[in-house]
Amino acid sequence: MAEKMDLQSTEVWDGNYAAAQALRQAQVDVVAAYPITPSTPIVENYGNFVANGYVDGEFVMVESEHAAMSGCVGAAAAGGRVATATSSQGFALMVEVLYQASGMRLPIVLTVVNRALASPLNVRGDHGDMYLGRDSGWIQLDAFNAQEAYDLTLMAFKIGEDINVRLPVMVHQDGFITSHTAQNIHPLSDDEAYAFVGDYKPVDEMLDFSRPVTYGAQTEEDWHFEHKAKQHRALMDSYVVIDRVFEEFEKKTGRKYKRLETYMMEDAEVAIVALGTTVETAILAAKQLREEEGIKAGIVAPRTFRPFPFNEIREALAGLKCVAAMDRSCPMGAMGALYNEVNGALASIPADQRPLMTNFIYGLGGRDFSVKEAKRIFREQKGHADVGYITTPIQQFSGLRGPKLGFYEVKRS
Amino acid sequence: MAITSVKNLKEFSTANERFEGAHLLCPGCAHSMIVRELMNATDDNLVIATNTGCLEVSTAVYPYTSWDTSWIHIGFENAATAASGAEAMYKARKRKGTLKDPDAPVKFVAFGGDGSTYDIGFQWLSGAVERGHDFTYICLDNENYANTGGQRSSATPVGAHTSTAQAGRVSYGKKQKKKDMVAIMAAHGAPYVAQLAPNKWKSMAKGFQKALETEGPCFINTVSACTTEWKFDPKDTIHITDLATDSLMFPIYEIINGRELNILYRPKNVIPVEEYLAAQGRYKHLFKPENRHVIEQIQKDVDEFWEYLQRREEAKV
Amino acid sequence: MKGVLATDKRGVRELGAEDLVGWDEVTQGVVLNSFDLEVENPALVPPEERPYSDFNSYTATVASWRVIKPVYNRDICIDCQNCWVWCPDTSIISRDKQMLGIDYDHCKGCGVCVEVCPTNPKSLLMFAEAEDPDAALSQWPEKKKKEKK
Numbered sequence: 092m093a094e095k096m097d098l099q100s101t102e103v104w105d106g107n108y109a110a111a112q113a114l115r116q117a118q119v120d121v122v123a124a125y126p127i128t129p130s131t132p133i134v135e136n137y138g139n140f141v142a143n144g145y146v147d148g149e150f151v152m153v154e155s156e157h158a159a160m161s162g163c164v165g166a167a168a169a170g171g172r173v174a175t176a177t178s179s180q181g182f183a184l185m186v187e188v189l190y191q192a193s194g195m196r197l198p199i200v201l202t203v204v205n206r207a208l209a210s211p212l213n214v215r216g217d218h219g220d221m222y223l224g225r226d227s228g229w230i231q232l233d234a235f236n237a238q239e240a241y242d243l244t245l246m247a248f249k250i251g252e253d254i255n256v257r258l259p260v261m262v263h264q265d266g267f268i269t270s271h272t273a274q275n276i277h278p279l280s281d282d283e284a285y286a287f288v289g290d291y292k293p294v295d296e297m298l299d300f301s302r303p304v305t306y307g308a309q310t311e312e313d314w315h316f317e318h319k320a321k322q323h324r325a326l327m328d329s330y331v332v333i334d335r336v337f338e339e340f341e342k343k344t345g346r347k348y349k350r351l352e353t354y355m356m357e358d359a360e361v362a363i364v365a366l367g368t369t370v371e372t373a374i375l376a377a378k379q380l381r382e383e384e385g386i387k388a389g390i391v392a393p394r395t396f397r398p399f400p401f402n403e404i405r406e407a408l409a410g411l412k413c414v415a416a417m418d419r420s421c422p423m424g425a426m427g428a429l430y431n432e433v434n435g436a437l438a439s440i441p442a443d444q445r446p447l448m449t450n451f452i453y454g455l456g457g458r459d460f461s462v463k464e465a466k467r468i469f470r471e472q473k474g475h476a477d478v479g480y481i482t483t484p485i486q487q488f489s490g491l492r493g494p495k496l497g498f499y500e501v502k503r504s
Numbered sequence: 505m506a507i508t509s510v511k512n513l514k515e516f517s518t519a520n521e522r523f524e525g526a527h528l529l530c531p532g533c534a535h536s537m538i539v540r541e542l543m544n545a546t547d548d549n550l551v552i553a554t555n556t557g558c559l560e561v562s563t564a565v566y567p568y569t570s571w572d573t574s575w576i577h578i579g580f581e582n583a584a585t586a587a588s589g590a591e592a593m594y595k596a597r598k599r600k601g602t603l604k605d606p607d608a609p610v611k612f613v614a615f616g617g618d619g620s621t622y623d624i625g626f627q628w629l630s631g632a633v634e635r636g637h638d639f640t641y642i643c644l645d646n647e648n649y650a651n652t653g654g655q656r657s658s659a660t661p662v663g664a665h666t667s668t669a670q671a672g673r674v675s676y677g678k679k680q681k682k683k684d685m686v687a688i689m690a691a692h693g694a695p696y697v698a699q700l701a702p703n704k705w706k707s708m709a710k711g712f713q714k715a716l717e718t719e720g721p722c723f724i725n726t727v728s729a730c731t732t733e734w735k736f737d738p739k740d741t742i743h744i745t746d747l748a749t750d751s752l753m754f755p756i757y758e759i760i761n762g763r764e765l766n767i768l769y770r771p772k773n774v775i776p777v778e779e780y781l782a783a784q785g786r787y788k789h790l791f792k793p794e795n796r797h798v799i800e801q802i803q804k805d806v807d808e809f810w811e812y813l814q815r816r817e818e819a820k821v
Numbered sequence: 822m823k824g825v826l827a828t829d830k831r832g833v834r835e836l837g838a839e840d841l842v843g844w845d846e847v848t849q850g851v852v853l854n855s856f857d858l859e860v861e862n863p864a865l866v867p868p869e870e871r872p873y874s875d876f877n878s879y880t881a882t883v884a885s886w887r888v889i890k891p892v893y894n895r896d897i898c899i900d901c902q903n904c905w906v907w908c909p910d911t912s913i914i915s916r917d918k919q920m921l922g923i924d925y926d927h928c929k930g931c932g933v934c935v936e937v938c939p940t941n942p943k944s945l946l947m948f949a950e951a952e953d954p955d956a957a958l959s960q961w962p963e964k965k966k967k968e969k970k
Contacts, residue, residue, distance in 0.1 A: 120596040123589055147600055149592035153585065154631030161582035161628065165553060165589025168576050171597050173589075191578050196850030257849065291602075295852045297574035297590055298597065299604045300549040301859035305569035305876075307560075307577035308851050314566045317844040318851050324844070513902035514918040520867050525911040525927025526836065526878040531886065532931035536909040547864040567839055568878040569853040572863045572871070608862070705906050731931075739932030739947075742907050 093118070093147040095281045096140075104276040106237040106269035110176065110202040110262070111136035113244035115145055116284035117200075120171030120291070123151040123162030127181035128214045129266040130204035134176055148172075156181035160188035160201075167197035168306045170296025172248060174199065178266060179206035182220040186227065192259045193228030194322060195306055196294075198251035199259040201229070202244055205367065206266040207456040215457020216266030218366060218419040221396065222428050228322055230260040230329055231396040235370045237274045240264040242346055245279070246336050248288045253332045257294060258325060263396070265367040267457065279344070287343055330398050351403035352392040355381065359389025361472035362408065362446075364433050365417040366392060369453075369460055373417075376465035388469045393429075404436040411446040412476030415468050419454045426450050426486055447475050453489035464489055508545055510709040519544035522572040528562035532738025534728040534745065535559050535644050537702040539615070542642060545709045546716055548609040549573065551594075553586035555620035558651040559644060581625035583614040584632035587639045611716045612639035618659035619649045621725075622683050633692045633721040640715040640722045643685065646730035654733035658683040661753070662805070663798045664786045666733070671789035676798050681805070689723035690759040696722040698758035698768070703745040707756055707768045714758075727754040735785025747780040752810045753802075757817075765816040777803045825914050825922035830873045832882035832926025839875070848876075867916070879927075883910075887930035889947045892957040893922050898944035904934035920944075941965055 096115070104112065111133045114122065124134045134152075141150045149166075153159050159175050167173040177185060182203060192199050208219035224231060232247060234240040243262045251260040264270055279287065295304045310318055330350060337348040354374050356362065363373045370392040377388035391407050391414075393400050408414055416434075418427025425431070430450035437445050451468060454460045468489065475481050484497025509515035522543045529536050535558055543550065550573040554560045560577045563570040578586050591612045597603045614632075616625055621643040629641060648666050649655040656669035660678045665671040669678040690697045696718045700708040708726070715722035729745045731738045748754040749769060756769035778799055781787035790799050848854075856863075858872040873879045900920050905913040912928040914921045923934075935945045941964050948957045 120600070120602075121589060121592045123585075123592065147596070149596045151588065151592050151635065153588075153635070154627060158582065158585045158628050158631055161578055161585035162589035162592070164578050165576060165586030166593040167589075168586075169551070169590040169593035169597075171593045171602065173593075187579055188582070194851060196852075293602075295850065295854075296604075297551050297576065298594060298610070300574065300608050300610065301605070301861055303571065303573050303575070303855040303860075303863065305564050305571055305575045305853040305855065306850070308564040308566040308569065308853055309561055310566040310851065313841060314847065317842075317847045318566075320844040321847055321849070325849075513906055514900065517902040517905045517915040517918060520864055521911050522863050523911055524877060524879040525924060526832065526881040526883045527910075528836075528883075529909060531909070531929035532933055533909050536911075537907050540908075540911065541906070547862065549862065549864075563878075564853070566851060567848075567853065567876050568836070568881055569855055569876055570878040572855045572877070702907070737932075739936045741909070741931075741933055742937050 094144045096145055098278045098280060100277060102276045102278055103273050104237055105271050105273045106234070106240040106264045107132035107204065107271065108136050109237045109241035109276055110244050110264070111140070112278060113241050114174050115140045116279070116281055117172060117245060117248045117288045118147065118285055119174045120148045121151060121163070121166035121173050122148065122175060123153050123159050123166060124175045125153055125156045125159045125177070125181060127156065127178050129206055129216070129270045130176045130178040130202065133202055133204070156184040157188060160185040160192065163199045164188060164192050164195065164197055167192070167199050168195065168296070169298050170293035172252070172291040174202070176202040176204070178204045179208055179220050183208060183223060186223060189224060189227040189229060191307070194318070196257040196322070196325070197259060198257055200244065200247045200251060201259065201261045203261050203263045204266050204270045205263055213456040216268055217455050217457065221263050222420045224261060225397060225428065228258070228326060229397065230258055230326065232260060232262045233366050233394055233396055234262060234264045234269065235368055235392065237269055237272065238276050240269060241276055241278060242340065242344070242348070245284055245288055246340055249336045250329065250333050252291060254292060254294065256325065256329045256332050258329060263367070268368045283343070287340070326398055333395060348394055350393070350395045351400040351407060352394050353407050354390040356389035356391065356407055358387050360387040360412045361469055361476055362389045362391050362411055362414045363417055363465065363468065364391045364414060364429060366396065366429065367419065369417055369419065372460055372462055373465045376462045376469060379462070380466055380469050386469055386473050399432055401436045404433055405440050408433070408437060408446055409440050409444045413447040413449070413472040415449045415451055415472050417451050417453055421452060421455055427452060447481050449475065449481055449483070450486040451489045452486065458490050460490065508547060510545060510706055510713070513705070516544065516709065524570040524572060526568070527570040528565060529558060530732050530738065532731045532741045533558070534702055534730070534741050538642070538644055538726050538728060541702060541705060541708050542613065542712045543573070545712045546611060548611045548716070551587070551590050551610060551612050553577070553583040553590070553614045555583040555616035555625055556580040557617035557620055559615055559617070561651055580620055582628045583616050583620070584625065584629040584641055587612045587614040588632040588635060588637040591637045591639055612637070614639060614641045616641070616643055617651070618643060618645040618647055619657045622658045622685055630692065633689065633694050633723065636720055638719055638721070640724065643725045644728040645725050646728040646733065648730065648733050650730050650733045659685070661802070663790050663802060665789060676789060676795045686725050686759065690762045693762040694723050695720045695761055696758065699725045699754070699756060701727045701745055701749050701754055701756055703742050703749060704756055704769050711758060733786065736783060744783055747775065747783055751775045751777045751780040752806050753777055753780050755810060755813055757813055763821060765813065767813060767817050777806050824925045826869050826916070827926070828869050830880045832880070832884065834881050835885065836881050836883065882926040883929055884925055887928065887950050889930050889932070890925065890928065890950050891923055891930070891932065891934050891945045892948050892952070892954055894944045894958055894961055897940050897942060899940055901939060903937040903939060904945060907933050907937050909933065
């Protein structure tokens with residue numbers, strides 16, 4: 092039996108350590124992993140738990156991230172709890188198998204410490220890897236700080252393994268800003284945490300020999316579409332279980348989570364839609380602007396990037412005057428993904444309630460996003476709101492050196 | 505482990521088949537002969553992972569499976585890793601007491617073609633063997649990417665025509681030598697490595713049993729004559745395989761703990777490789793006068809390799 | 822054409838003739854179960870006693886692939902099991918060390934069994950698919966004398 096760890100009610104952990112602790116407390120059966128900056132400490136910390144008797148499960152250090160996810164799929168099909176961690180290029184190498192994990196409906200938990208994708212090579216945080224996973228059929232939970240990385244990792248097991256979901260889950264945190272910044276964390280005790288997550292419930296397990304199962308069959312044009320549709324339906328419907336798990340977690344800890352987090356939106360006229368640590372930066376900016384300049388600024392932040400909180404976005408943003416969608420990934424030849432998805436949600440509300448929408452590409456490769464810049468963006472949205480049209484290019488690059496870069500001007504008739 | 509007796513074929517034939525018909529492999533395909541020999545050699549429960557390839561696309565096409573045992577296919581390259589993940593899960597669950605039947609004997613097996621073994625899945629196989637998982641990897645070596653129409657692989661021998669190393673007016677087919685996968689796997693220090701052929705059913709069944717019994721990662725390269733891409737009549741699969749083993753194009757041997765080499769089959773009458781080559785369409789062009797030198801070179805290489813195997817066997821190192 | 826030890830489930834469907842059910846009825850995770858009921862260890866249960874599911878290819882037939890078929894002559898067979906061990910389609914039915922016959926639901930007519938048959942004359946020969954088995958047996962060749970070398 093694994094030893095239990097005595098934890099204080101307040102610990103000082105960074106996001107990586109928080110994620111590693113959540114994996115340990117969930118009593119994962121198999122962790123198959125390959126280290127990559129900035130998620131390496133998750134694997135190292137877990138290795139430390141293994142070496143000191145805190146883990147009963149298997150810890151398989153494979154030779155690549157592709158193998159890490161492949162090992163996870165094999166292990167998950169064998170009917171137990173499985174998790175791993177990665178970032179950036181490692182995430183990219185995993186992509187082939189991410190689709191297979193979700194297609195086989197295997198509830199693997201992947202802690203992703205977000206980092207930019209090369210070229211040029213960069214180890215710092217942006218959301219290029221998170222965006223790369225958005226069509227892969229995984230639930231994607233987004234943590235804005237280390238406490239949330241811990242909480243959401245525990246909840247990820249409970250959500251993904253739910254008999255009505257059976258889907259793999261990513262828990263995202265921002266590289267370095269979250270992963271390497273020590274913060275006060277309020278963990279559950281080992282017993283409380285495991286009781287919350289619960290025992291793994293095997294479904295179609297390869298180790299039940301009385302009921303042989305075949306995983307990974309081929310489907311062509313007469314079957315493929317139906318299987319993909321069924322999988323999409325499961326992901327779309329997973330919100331029911333996500334909401335329930337969020338509620339249960341709140342009952343246990345007092346910490347409240349929603350699929351769409353909103354801050355100061357009750358009377359907001361302008362808003363920023365963002366993911367990751369930018370959310371907290373924007374909250375600070377909005378508070379200051381409200382106090383100092385009377386700008387009614389608010390923040391909207393998808394907690395679940397997948398399933399995308401389509402309805403909640405519509406409700407939260409209807410009636411606002413101007414909204415800036417913040418994309419920390421270079422869309423390369425299009426508007427940002429967050430911009431497009433938020434706009435897609437807003438397209439179905441009446442025109443007179445639809446806010447103006449702008450798009451900012453920012454923070455690539457770990458470029459700092461400051462409170463000052465967030466305030467400037469809020470002010471700019473207020474400016475658009477006041478005149479009733481977008482006075483700048485619709486897509487702009489924020490925090491970029493050199494001449495201003497922007498695309499698509501609004502022509503006034 | 506529960507072993508099916510392979511003392512003679514009559515005994516062997518009492519095994520209850522766990523590989524079903526109406527799979528989609530070509531008539532006369534050696535893949536299924538090899539798979540059947542493996543599955544019939546043991547009564548243990550099997551967890552089988554299979555790389556993308558002929559075997560995979562022919563035995564699990566929705567809504568059908570030909571497997572009466574746990575089976576998984578993920579991708580082209582990662583059956584060894586899928587098997588190691590499942591094996592790790594087995595160990596974890598056994599330790600934690602969460603297995604449904606903790607006493608049921610189980611063996612982990614991975615199948616791959618030469619494309620996935622020698623080429624695209626090489627790293628995954630190497631990693632899984634280095635980590636020491638208790639599993640057996642079986643390469644169904646038909647010396648080309650048969651599933652996609654017969655492209656060259658690094659297992660394709662010199663002189664063979666493939667769709668991406670073609671014989672033509674200025675080319676005699678593949679120029680590069682076949683990769684010595686058996687030596688590479690032995691160099692990993694795997695406890696049991698062998699090269700076997702389905703025509704020699706007894707050494708094959710025994711080799712499989714040895715691999716399944718041996719704790720740790722085992723690797724077996726099997727010659728799988730490919731009626732479609734080697735271009736011979738489907739009825740002749742075993743005949744062609746006989747020519748392969750008797751010409752020593754495909755010697756049958758094992759390497760234990762990366763050191764001890766044992767030759768498992770010595771042909772009474774070694775036939776010239778020319779006979780083996782002449783029986784297959786993929787070598788037809790070698791019999792043109794301008795390509796005869798290639799046949800001579802192949803014979804020379806085969807002779808040298810056989811000499812090397814014998815010397816290693818004698819040396820016991 | 823049902824052969825020996827056929828169960829009511831063997832080869833009941835042409836490949837591709839299965840019900841094309843909707844997205845709500847396909848299996849979760851594309852998983853296929855080999856059997857409908859639990860089987861403690863299929864290696865210890867002969868095929869005719871197994872609860873095959875409709876997902877098992879045992880329930881499908883590839884008989885239509887054949888243009889020629891092997892015919893089995895019990896009178897000559899020595900039960901050596903060469904045909905059994907090398908059949909690529911699990912179509913030689915042997916029980917208790919005896920060759921019983923050919924599973925024509927799964928045989929693709931490759932002819933390997935005939936080639937590896939050691940008897941003289943052979944106990945298995947290829948005939949046109951349409952040939953009547955009794956007619957085939959009545960045309961069986963005589964024992965061949967060994968050719969002098």
